Amino acid sequence: MWILIWGEILSRRFAIIGHEVPAKGGFSLNDLSGSSGRLDVLLRAVNSALFISHGIREDTQIVLHLEGAGSRRIKFDGKSLKGVHPDERSIAGQVRAVTKSQIPPVGVWQEYSRGIAHSGGSIGETLQEWSQEGCEIFIMDANGTPLENLSFGEKSGFVLSDHKPFTNAESDLMCNFESTSLGEKWLQGHSCITIVHHHLDRH
Structure with missing residues (x-):
């Protein structure tokens, strides 16, 4: 493995937090919604x-935050991703392989395979990195400003949680960012991502 320098700024970014997904040690591919800490939610995202x-969206990346038994971030980059198929088990196999390796230092991104890198750290580090790279950050929240009432620049990032709400500590980290809503009902994370893509594709 080697340290990967992410120099190119992509136009769309998503970050999703898996509060109970194991950050290390692997997990069973036959129980993605159970003992893996609801990893299935992140896979659909x-x-x-x-x-x-x-095809694949080359202008998009997504960062998974694995917060069970440690903290690890796994980044999927659509521009260079290879060897991953659009089904949960294929993506889960890639995630499991990463979790069997040592967690890199916080803030150091190491390439694991083509288009997949991992780093130590939590959502706070991701928010800091995005801000430093000029990415406008939006928090997905049913009580936020309706998506259609906002304008978006070339670099937009969206933060979601898994089946659990953001913790108080996470909410404190996000309090200075704009929150946006897709309606009064709480939607599943992967559905939110699809709607955001649809909106940005049209505008």
């Missing part, structure tokens, strides 16, 4: 963020 019919 990857699928919605990156894959389209007969």
